[in-house]
Amino acid sequence: MYSLVINSGSSSIKFQIVDPNAGAADAPLVSGLVEQIGEPSGCVTVKHPDGKEVAQKPIPTHKVGLQEAFRILDSKGLGPTQLDITAVGHRVVHGGMVFSEPELIVDEVVEKIRELIPLAPLHNPANIDGIEVARELLPDIPHVAVFDTGFFRHLPPAAAVYAINAEVAGKNQIRRYGFHGTSHEFVSSQVPALLDRDPAHTRQIVLHLGNGASCSAVANGQPIDTSMGLTPLAGLVMGTRCGDIDPGIIFHLTRQGGMSIDEIDNLLNRQSGVKGLSGVNDFRQLRAMIEDENQDAWMAYNVYINQLRRYIGSYMIALGRVDAITFTAGVGENDRFVRRDALDNLEMYGIKISDERNAMPNDGPRIISTDDSAVKVLVVPTNEELAIAQKAAKVAARM
Template identity: 45%
Template structure:
């Protein structure tokens, strides 16, 4: 998809209890406005609050100049593989996919309905986290489960953080002075949620998250990949219900479950104070990242660049360093001095003699959603 479409988009990320928003003019580097409405019980009221804020003379936004409203949607299933203009049928389709994303899609649908009511004369576009990964081969997205059961219940790898992986993989190619078709990139989106992608010639060929955002890398409060038999064991031996195990895996595990902190700044402080649990948590966290780097290196056969992005990837030099140490024989060599500190712009942190370039590239999912939404209606 071309990335040079120009226009102004209101980007909405509607959760079950919050609505994040940003107004993006694609001709400008910085957003015109951004914010969040929290403790949402009525999405219609939340959207109205946003309109009130953006409608003030000092907001820097002319609501009449909006070209499109772009909606971030976590789960698009197999039905939606590209940015899609929203009508009643599409809205119903997104609602039906709530069975695959019960924590996300219902909030998205409530936000879509409220926003369409408030902006009835502006096109609305759904941009799906899963869309970037619809290029995965059948072998990549298929689980070795009874195929009839998998087909009936939509059980397959979908992948998430697609807007981020797509954005930074293209930005990396641009920073290298190359066309995305000519580079193989491993992208590491490390935030409270975390995922890795193998992007070969601009196309996603594998991703660490699966049916849900629980799989893959260890995260702030999620387990990442874990033996599925742990579920059976906890149910039988500990008497835990499915809902209790779901909560344990998604909200009480990962860094938080291992050492009591989900924020890596707190984890580093605890390590400095001598915490064994914090040190172990960080070791498991970076070991998982290193494992996916090796896996995707083998899958693609060659790698031109590795990209760190999102809150942890952009700001935590210790995580970046420890995730890649020991991979020098693969031509992956990070420069400790270049790597030091937070990075607010695309920065090359690999050593001069590293075969694989290592980049830190700030993600901009809102801009990506704005660009895709404007392209969809152009």
Template identity: 45%
Template sequence: MKILVLNCGSSSLKFKVFAAPDLRWLAGGTAERIGQPDSLLRMAWLDGAGEYPGAAPDHQAALRQVFRLLAQHGVVADPVQLSAVGHRVVHGGDRFRAPLLLDAANLAELRQLTPLAPLHHPANLRGIELAGALCPGVPQVAVFDTAFHHTLPPRAWRYALPEWTWRDYQVRRYGFHGTSVQYVCRRAAELMGRPLDQLNLIVLHLGNGASVTAVQGGHSVDTSMGMTPLEGLVMGTRTGDLDAAVPFYLMRHAGLDAAAAEHLLFFDSGLHGLCGSSDMRAVHARAEAGDADAQLALDVTGYRLKKYIGAYSAALGRVDAVIFTAGIGENDADMRRRACGGLERFGIWLDAGRNDATHSEARRISSDDSPVQVWVIPTDEELEIARITLELTTTA
């Protein structure tokens, strides 16, 4: 039994193969810059790795090449021999509140959700369609980033807008990064040696996209991202929290139309808007060289993180652990220090040596006597998708 996990983006295709039922990693990789002359497919397997330039003129060619390589290296002899394919799907709307075993009817319903995530949804659907064509008869499972957050109470998901905006147009807080948060919470419970249903956790998923989630007893009760992945923390190119009147002001006085305003908020803001770079590593390097704009970008980002930790500490009432995950969360000691510094009265006591140590494994970075534990836990969304896919297809 082998499970393929696909994460299809507009110009990328990430994949991993796991053996079932123990979910051992067998192979994985990424096709990048799909459709461009410099497209590149990277793949690793148990006893090797390789790079294949020009192997991804389009998504279909990329996936076909993936299957050829999986067969060549003895991972999957034939795609139809797969037990299941699990797909990351960014948005399930209000209709899909749990992982879904796909069929023609619910796939048609999924297509109707494209307006809720126009940047991500078409690519996610493309991955599902390609896998269905290349793996006929193999069960396909959609795992939604939004599903974990459907436990939000109305006080957290409802915006202060008229009821018709929710009823007729589904305007509400959905939240994202749910698959990552779900995985990290389960790992935290294992590492802390306590049942997840007894823990209150604050999870900071910090990458180019970033969010923070308050988790009570294993259930999401508040999260920083909203109807779209724009709201909340400062991100690589996205604003995060913003006065909703700002776009209207710029449309009236700077001549922006709706498309230009949307592009500004999603692609020209965040770290990029503050200092001209969306790569946190480059921002740190410039700040260390004395660049005032880069220093400000770090200050704004760290301050926003700290505010959310404080707010979610109040929302939860009791916090057992703060968890950092994803690229920045796992590797940026300075940003973790900025997020936690000065929160000693909240019971958060960071250990400087542990925080600064370079390590790829899960580790505790708070002091031994810190009332609130602080952890760095690498995320593995693909493993979580594989686990969910296995569970759904073996019980269906």
């Protein structure tokens, strides 16, 4: 039995066919990407057990893109109607205060997701496109929505509430929602077994460091704080997003810089962060620039690390006792310098990284702290697709 996992963006669709019972390190049966939807030229890439297929052609709509992907899979005997697919799991970015658990998708659920578009105008519309297309193409398979915000739905009020007028906040649904929840939940659930600890007595910090970046404090399986807020813009410095800034900067850019709201939105979401300071958002390029003694790259890296350490420190206080600090996602799993510098000179807090273990290649979950480190430091690859597949299969099994 398999689950089809769909992550639909505004101009792309990522998908995988996954065995929900597979291990975290197991490769999916099929993975694919539909790119440049709505542009003059498009591309569909499908990886399967026998190799890779690529089709380059105009893809005017999400429906055409998914149909083309399914056509390729059908030709290999791996189409969604040819395999024993029991559920289709859809990543949905924002569940607001409405959804805390995965939901079987019916028309009413789609409409509620649509009502949440003002909270995620860049993401939820694309997620809905993927849902509607997939439900049309695969009407006889249960479809399940899995929400990025779900893991953080029940944050303690002190962590979730912003200190603005309560009436205004309530009317406009303003609070800390948190994102990357599927990743934070998946990774934090792996840590206790790796440390041979009881999940109900494990306090940990999870650092999801990719082009988008977030961190969370998880006490005994439940999140008590997270860095992203009403939107994914808050928190850590990211590839193209600024993370936490003085909100007065927005007023200043409007009044003194003459910038429109849309221009500021683009600036803070797409032209800031590491890219805004150095010109690049890929950490491999950034590292090469640092080695060439590029001062802009060095500044971007230092700002990134400083903000990361600030959150680690605050979450250590929030948790009171920290058993583990875990790095995950593209940068967290692969950049040993970020891991080293994020936890540099913290021996007085019981944090000691082994240089030898930290330098090992990314080949699965591992402990990179020294044997005598009171706080264990780990690298745990995230697998959001597997997590979505498992959640979707569980909902479908209840039908």
